[in-house]
Amino acid sequence: MRRDPNVLLIGEDIGQYGGAFGVTRGLIDEFGPERVVNTPISEGGFTGMAVGAALTGLRPVVEYMFMDFITLALDQIVNHAAKFRAVYGEQAQVPIVFRAAGGAGRSYGATHSQMFEGWFMHVPGLKVVAPSTAEDAKGLLISAIRDDGPVLFVEHKDLYKVRMPLPETSAPIPLGTARVVREGGDVSILTYSKMVHTAAIAAAELAKEGISAEVIDLRTLRPLDTDAIAASVQKTGRALVVTEAMGHAGPATEIAATVMDVAFDYLNAPIVRLTPPDCAIPFSPTLEQKIIPSVQEIVTAARNMM
Amino acid sequence: MTRSVPRPLDTPVAQLRAMQLIRSFEMRVDALFAAGELRGTSHLAVGEEATAVGVCAALTPDDYLTSTHRGHGHFLARGGDPRRIMAELFGKVTGYAEGRGGTQHMADYSLGFLGMNGITAGMMAIATGAAFSARYRKSGQVAAAFFGDGASNQGTFHEALNLAAIWALPVVFVCENNLYAMSSPACAMLHIANIADRAAAYGIPGVVVDGNDVTAVHDAMAAAAARARRGDGPTLLEAKTYRVLGHSRGDLCVYRTRDEEAAWRETDPVAGYAATLLADGTLDAAAWVALQEDVTREVADAEAFARASALPEAMVV
Numbered sequence: 001m002r003r004d005p006n007v008l009l010i011g012e013d014i015g016q017y018g019g020a021f022g023v024t025r026g027l028i029d030e031f032g033p034e035r036v037v038n039t040p041i042s043e044g045g046f047t048g049m050a051v052g053a054a055l056t057g058l059r060p061v062v063e064y065m066f067m068d069f070i071t072l073a074l075d076q077i078v079n080h081a082a083k084f085r086a087v088y089g090e091q092a093q094v095p096i097v098f099r100a101a102g103g104a105g106r107s108y109g110a111t112h113s114q115m116f117e118g119w120f121m122h123v124p125g126l127k128v129v130a131p132s133t134a135e136d137a138k139g140l141l142i143s144a145i146r147d148d149g150p151v152l153f154v155e156h157k158d159l160y161k162v163r164m165p166l167p168e169t170s171a172p173i174p175l176g177t178a179r180v181v182r183e184g185g186d187v188s189i190l191t192y193s194k195m196v197h198t199a200a201i202a203a204a205e206l207a208k209e210g211i212s213a214e215v216i217d218l219r220t221l222r223p224l225d226t227d228a229i230a231a232s233v234q235k236t237g238r239a240l241v242v243t244e245a246m247g248h249a250g251p252a253t254e255i256a257a258t259v260m261d262v263a264f265d266y267l268n269a270p271i272v273r274l275t276p277p278d279c280a281i282p283f284s285p286t287l288e289q290k291i292i293p294s295v296q297e298i299v300t301a302a303r304n305m306m
Numbered sequence: 307m308t309r310s311v312p313r314p315l316d317t318p319v320a321q322l323r324a325m326q327l328i329r330s331f332e333m334r335v336d337a338l339f340a341a342g343e344l345r346g347t348s349h350l351a352v353g354e355e356a357t358a359v360g361v362c363a364a365l366t367p368d369d370y371l372t373s374t375h376r377g378h379g380h381f382l383a384r385g386g387d388p389r390r391i392m393a394e395l396f397g398k399v400t401g402y403a404e405g406r407g408g409t410q411h412m413a414d415y416s417l418g419f420l421g422m423n424g425i426t427a428g429m430m431a432i433a434t435g436a437a438f439s440a441r442y443r444k445s446g447q448v449a450a451a452f453f454g455d456g457a458s459n460q461g462t463f464h465e466a467l468n469l470a471a472i473w474a475l476p477v478v479f480v481c482e483n484n485l486y487a488m489s490s491p492a493c494a495m496l497h498i499a500n501i502a503d504r505a506a507a508y509g510i511p512g513v514v515v516d517g518n519d520v521t522a523v524h525d526a527m528a529a530a531a532a533r534a535r536r537g538d539g540p541t542l543l544e545a546k547t548y549r550v551l552g553h554s555r556g557d558l559c560v561y562r563t564r565d566e567e568a569a570w571r572e573t574d575p576v577a578g579y580a581a582t583l584l585a586d587g588t589l590d591a592a593a594w595v596a597l598q599e600d601v602t603r604e605v606a607d608a609e610a611f612a613r614a615s616a617l618p619e620a621m622v623v
Contacts (some may be wrong), residue, residue, distance in 0.1 A: 034442065036511055040465075040468060040469065042465040042468065043463060044431070045431050045462060045464075045468065046469060047431070048430075048431020048432055048434065048462060049349060049466070049469055050435060051431070051432050052420070052431065052433060052439065053435040053436070054435070055432065056435070056436045057434065057441075058439050058442060058448075075425055075462070076431060079423075079425045079428060080423070080425070085423065087403050087407040087413075087421075088403060088413040089404065090413075092415065206508045235443075
């Protein structure tokens with residue numbers, strides 16, 4: 001925002017309150033209410049407004065307090081932001097970032113906990129990013145803001161409270177590039193967002209059993225880094241896909257299909273998808289924890305693939 | 307993309323010519339669909355010419371405009387090239403969207419024409435955003451958003467009006483109340499007489515105008531645009547008009563009577579304005595005939611251009 005006066009924030013309670021999770025805390029003091037715009041509860045309206053602002057020279061960053069609320073802005077994101085350049089041509093640039101706080105783990109219940117990135121992976125014209133670390137969040141958000149097209153930026157609300165190192169540099173991380181979290185030779189665990197941390201712990205557990213798991217943080221879901229998926233799975237011969245999003249017609253399905261496209265001949269075992277069961281996300285902490293893929297489930301799934 | 311300039315609409319004859327161009331263009335498109343020469347669908351603006359021209363006549367060249375699914379008239383009034391619009395309808399590479407958009411998806415940003423769109427009411431929020439951007443950049447621009455009576459029942463209508471109102475954004479919401487949302491009469495889908503009355507809920511002015519009177523539309527729009535430009539915020543302007551043809555290609559209008567249609571034809575905005583200009587001496591009969599012939603030639607030229615243009619080959623993503 002210091003670098004480009006056309007970058008501004010739009011969302012509910014992002015001003016003095018600092019956003020439901022404190023992400024924008026203090027920004028209104030530095031940039032004022034003109035650039036940190038508190039909106040009414042009007043996800044469709046303010047999303048459309050932000051898209052119109054993006055078309056006419058600004059670079060809005062829109063916040064959805066909970067990713068669940070993005071359902072109210074689907075028209076503006078899918079029918080408008082994602083399609084304008086396709087139908088109106090190069091003249092219609094939509095440089096906009098849709099930041100959404102997704103994910104379960106805090107017992108917020110069925111309408112405050114969902115991961116909807118799979119829906120947006122389905123839409124031509126959108127990019128979908130879901131970082132797992134503070135460093136990636138910074139570098140990817142910089143790239144997303146500087147991108148001339150619409151980017152959905154999925155933040156896992158359970159990661160807000162985790163302290164992680166953050167480099168001073170403002171180097172952008174290119175969208176569409178995965179990161180090798182841990183190298184291994186027996187199985188590739190393909191994942192993103194909070195599940196990266198769960199998978200990393202599982203990989204350490206697996207190492208004690210003599211199973212060498214490689215953990216790939218995909219970081220961007222559209223476009224998928226197919227080269228990184230190919231390199232890893234061609235090396236290990238096994239692919240375990242782990243997501244917090246629902247499995248049925250979800251991101252794990254697309255990732256698994258990509259593995260089939262780029263590494264089928266190298267597979268030594270069927271691809272395994274580890275996702276929550278098909279259900280509304282339950283409230284009770286014990287129930288909620290039960291549906292989110294766990295370290296133990298990842299360890300077991302990987303072991304069974306050997 | 308070549309740069310275009312908005313159509314000059316600063317004289318009565320220029321406004322009449324623009325209205326006649328829309329009428330002639332739309333009637334030709336209707337005939338081409340009937341003959342099976344055009345594919346897909348079309349939503350034609352016959353009978354609503356005065357609203358499009360009156361609104362555009364009150365805008366400055368730098369202002370923004372958003373359109374609807376029924377957008378040929380808006381685009382022609384603003385200065386869209388009939389050749390490239392017709393080429394788009396034919397799905398040709400010389401069309402505004404190079405064949406990717408079709409009847410509902412054309413735009414020309416050098417005209418401030420941000421686009422037609424097939425989602426009812428969607429562009430109202432986009433225009434609100436253009437107004438937000440204009441205010442943010444202190445550019446002095448105003449945005450106008452066309453929409454219909456049907457759109458006024460969408461949540462986006464209400465959200466856009468509220469956002470524009472609370473921040474006093476320079477936007478004018480122009481409702482073309484043509485009495486029908488596809489087959490549904492406005493009187494059955496709205497529990498109020500005037501859509502403009504909804505402005506009161508947002509604390510902004512609501513103005514009703516005869517949408518078939520180009521001068522009345524122009525004057526109301528000019529006042530609303532001046533108010534917006536002064537920083538006094540949005541206006542909801544309702545232009546009462548009539549969709550003379552069906553909703554889209556293939557609509558037999560079984561939901562309304564031929565008597566009702568005949569009554570509205572009596573208020574034809576184009577013939578009515580021509581009669582006014584003939585009566586007050588602005589235009590003589592020979593000049594009116596010449597104008598109509600000139601417009602007919604322009605539409606024929608657009609069609610010839612479209613027919614002679616190439617079909618797109620590869621999809622450029």
